[in-house]
Amino acid sequence: xxxxxxxxxxxxxxxxxxxxxxxxxxxxxxxxxxxxxxxxxxxxxxxxxxxxxxxxxxxxxxxxxxxxxxxxxxxxxxxxxxxxxxxxxxxxxxxxxxxxxxxxxxxxxxxxxxxxxxxxxxxxxxxxxxxxxxxxxxxxxxxxxxxxxxxxxxxxxxxxxxxxxxxxxxxxxxxxxxxxxxxxxxxxxxxxxxxxxxxxxxxxxxxxxxxxxxxxxxxxxxxxxxxxxxxxxxxxxxxxxxxxxxxxxxxxxxxxxxxxxxxxxx
Amino acid sequence: xxxxxxxxxxxxxxxxxxxxxxxxxxxxxxxxxxxxxxxxxxxxxxxxxxxxxxxxxxxxxxxxxxxxxxxxxxxxxxxxxxxxxxxxxxxxxxxxxxxxxxxxxxxxxxxxxxxxxxxxxxxxxxxxxxxxxxxxxxxxxxxxxxxxxxxxxxxxxxxxxxxxxxxxxxxxxxxxxxxxxxxxxxxxxxxxxxxxxxxxxxxxxxxxxxxxxxxxxxxxxxxxxxxxxxxxxxxxxxxxxxxxxxxxxxxxxxxxxxxxxxxxxxxxxxxxxxxxxxxxxxxxxxxxxxxxxxxxxxxxxxxxxxxxxxxxxxxxxxxxxxxxxxxxxxxxxxxxxxxxxxxxxxxxxxxxxxxxxxxxxxxxxxxx
Ligand SMILES: Nc1ncnc2c1ncn2[C@@H]1O[C@H](COP(=O)(O)OP(=O)(O)OP(=O)(O)O)[C@@H](O)[C@H]1O
Ligand SMILES: [Mg+2]
Numbered sequence: 001x002x003x004x005x006x007x008x009x010x011x012x013x014x015x016x017x018x019x020x021x022x023x024x025x026x027x028x029x030x031x032x033x034x035x036x037x038x039x040x041x042x043x044x045x046x047x048x049x050x051x052x053x054x055x056x057x058x059x060x061x062x063x064x065x066x067x068x069x070x071x072x073x074x075x076x077x078x079x080x081x082x083x084x085x086x087x088x089x090x091x092x093x094x095x096x097x098x099x100x101x102x103x104x105x106x107x108x109x110x111x112x113x114x115x116x117x118x119x120x121x122x123x124x125x126x127x128x129x130x131x132x133x134x135x136x137x138x139x140x141x142x143x144x145x146x147x148x149x150x151x152x153x154x155x156x157x158x159x160x161x162x163x164x165x166x167x168x169x170x171x172x173x174x175x176x177x178x179x180x181x182x183x184x185x186x187x188x189x190x191x192x193x194x195x196x197x198x199x200x201x202x203x204x205x206x207x208x209x210x211x212x213x214x215x216x217x218x219x220x221x222x223x224x225x226x227x228x229x230x231x232x233x234x235x236x237x238x239x240x241x242x243x244x245x246x247x248x249x250x251x252x253x254x255x256x257x258x259x260x261x262x263x264x265x266x
Numbered sequence: 267x268x269x270x271x272x273x274x275x276x277x278x279x280x281x282x283x284x285x286x287x288x289x290x291x292x293x294x295x296x297x298x299x300x301x302x303x304x305x306x307x308x309x310x311x312x313x314x315x316x317x318x319x320x321x322x323x324x325x326x327x328x329x330x331x332x333x334x335x336x337x338x339x340x341x342x343x344x345x346x347x348x349x350x351x352x353x354x355x356x357x358x359x360x361x362x363x364x365x366x367x368x369x370x371x372x373x374x375x376x377x378x379x380x381x382x383x384x385x386x387x388x389x390x391x392x393x394x395x396x397x398x399x400x401x402x403x404x405x406x407x408x409x410x411x412x413x414x415x416x417x418x419x420x421x422x423x424x425x426x427x428x429x430x431x432x433x434x435x436x437x438x439x440x441x442x443x444x445x446x447x448x449x450x451x452x453x454x455x456x457x458x459x460x461x462x463x464x465x466x467x468x469x470x471x472x473x474x475x476x477x478x479x480x481x482x483x484x485x486x487x488x489x490x491x492x493x494x495x496x497x498x499x500x501x502x503x504x505x506x507x508x509x510x511x512x513x514x515x516x517x518x519x520x521x522x523x524x525x526x527x528x529x530x531x532x533x534x535x536x537x538x539x540x541x542x543x544x545x546x547x548x549x550x551x552x553x554x555x556x557x558x559x560x561x562x563x564x565x566x567x568x569x570x571x572x573x574x575x576x577x578x579x580x581x582x583x584x585x586x587x588x589x590x591x592x593x594x595x596x597x598x599x600x601x602x603x604x605x606x607x608x609x610x611x612x613x614x615x616x617x618x619x620x621x622x623x624x625x626x627x628x629x630x631x632x633x634x
Pocket of ligand 2: 311312313351427
């Protein structure tokens with residue numbers, strides 16, 4: 001009896017969590033523009049979506065910015081993590097705590113302060129500021145994913161690499177990077193998702209030409225919610241879901257014992 | 267030993283967090299020598315080895331390789347290779363790639379790499395393990411891969427940091443023999459770190475006994491065992507009975523309430539000393555007025571011998587014997603003068619062993 005109750009409870013929780021999204025996905029296939037009446041199934045909104053220049057441009061903006069920001073923050077974050085790892089203990093603790101601040105901080109505050117900074121420095125708001133802003137909030141995620149991998153690493157591995165003839169750069173490439181790769185990949189994927197998803201910080205740091213998808217959607221819904229937005233949101237949801245699945249799958253694989261056997265019994 | 271020196275450590279000091287870890291290490295290492303650094307945990311063995319390997323630079327003092335000062339030469343330019351305390355195999359590479367690592371960096375041709383890796387795996391008795399992941403190997407196998415990975419680079423000197431520490435007793439004994447064979451066959455110098463005195467005595471040409479960042483004694487295993495310079499070395503190299511005594515005059519010492527003849531001299535009259543007696547040197551005899559008598563408190567079977575604890579006078583004695591007395595029995599403790607080793611009272615003796623080498627070394631220093 002208790003088992004059934006608890007299962008029912010879980011089902012309810014998931015229903016509440018996902019119902020809005022399923023409604024949204026359903027309505028993205030609704031023939032009518034109405035948000036309340038179902039008049040028939042159609043792909044029209046998807047077709048329209050892919051003919052909407054504004055949306056396509058902001059989609060391109062979003063992806064380009066996310067990619068650049070994720071690549072740069074992955075490189076910066078990884079190097080920073082290695083630097084932090086090699087610091088004296090008290091300094092390391094201090095820096096790790098500072099690293100948490102951008103994550104804990106209200107996005108509103110981060111956004112506004114970045115905007116003020118850019119304005120004060122006389123930098124025109126646009127692609128450049130947007131990318132800088134995204135790098136700012138992505139770097140901590142990379143650091144916090146790479147640091148634990150460094151800590152888990154046998155610290156003699158670096159010495160062993162030097163011992164066998166690597167100079168420090170070769171040791172980094174041939175030994176350290178492969179060891180912390182899982183952390184780097186997770187950091188990269190997180191940066192990518194957070195960058196694609198970001199609205200608040202982008203809102204404050206974007207210019208007229210560099211609007212990202214979330215901002216475009218926001219301005220579209222302000223006038224009148226077009227079912228195109230439903231279609232777009234459905235696509236975004238599926239893409240994010242896929243990335244999450246990949247990340248989880250990777251986690252399971254990384255933490256699985258290495259002595260997996262190839263193939264199964266016949 | 268008249269062979270040529272290949273490594274010299276001169277007055278090495280090292281400090282961590284305000285604590286002096288090495289306090290003036292002077293050590294010469296000769297070609298093809300098997301040198302063991304022996305000492306209790308935390309005495310600075312690994313630190314000394316890391317200085318030889320180039321992973322850390324000493325605060326003061328110099329390291330010479332073949333007469334050249336190498337303090338600032340990084341590890342990848344030193345003709346030494348290391349087997350690390352926890353092996354430090356590369357988990358993302360398989361056995362073959364781990365062993366091939368050093369050759370790959372030197373851009374050795376693929377067929378040559380393949381041939382030499384094969385040879386190495388054969389040497390360490392792991393032929394056919396090429397494709398295994400290193401985490402799929404047992405401790406002993408990982409250990410041998412670590413040795414192969416280091417040896418394939420033809421180092422002049424191999425540094426080994428407690429390489430057998432994680433192995434069980436039987437495997438450890440086998441590997442000791444194996445390592446000694448490898449060292450002799452390849453004719454290279456081994457600097458070997460251990461805190462196992464038996465391992466040090468069985469494998470080494472030269473044993474360096476360390477304590478608290480200082481070298482206590484350098485010598486052959488026989489020297490160290492038979493002529494320990496102080497009671498620390500005596501106690502660390504095999505269990506010993508260490509009793510307080512008073513040196514009446516040369517060759518006469520008082521301890522345990524009796525006067526004994528001994529073979530040592532050169533102490534001040536009535537100087538307090540430590541008397542060191544090995545458990546296996548003591549003969550148990552029936553109690554008599556001529557012997558030091560005591561009561562057997564405990565008898566433990568140790569395989570080859572019995573370990574017998576005897577309370578005599580105000581001291582507790584440990585005695586090794588193949589015959590077991592009964593607990594509570596009164597026995598006589600019989601000593602010959604050669605069994606009694608007199609040590610200066612708990613003072614750490616300055617080791618003057620390398621005096622002549624030091625002056626010689628400073629010449630080299632000037633030439634550079
Ligand atoms: N990187 C470091 N930072 C601070 N202290 C250190 C560091 N490395 C070693 N020490 C200290 O130096 C001392 C000697 O260490 P070392 O590793 O040389 O000992 P060891 O003789 O190899 O001991 P063991 O047999 O346990 O391996 C220890 O007290 C240790 O705490
Ligand atoms: Mg050590």
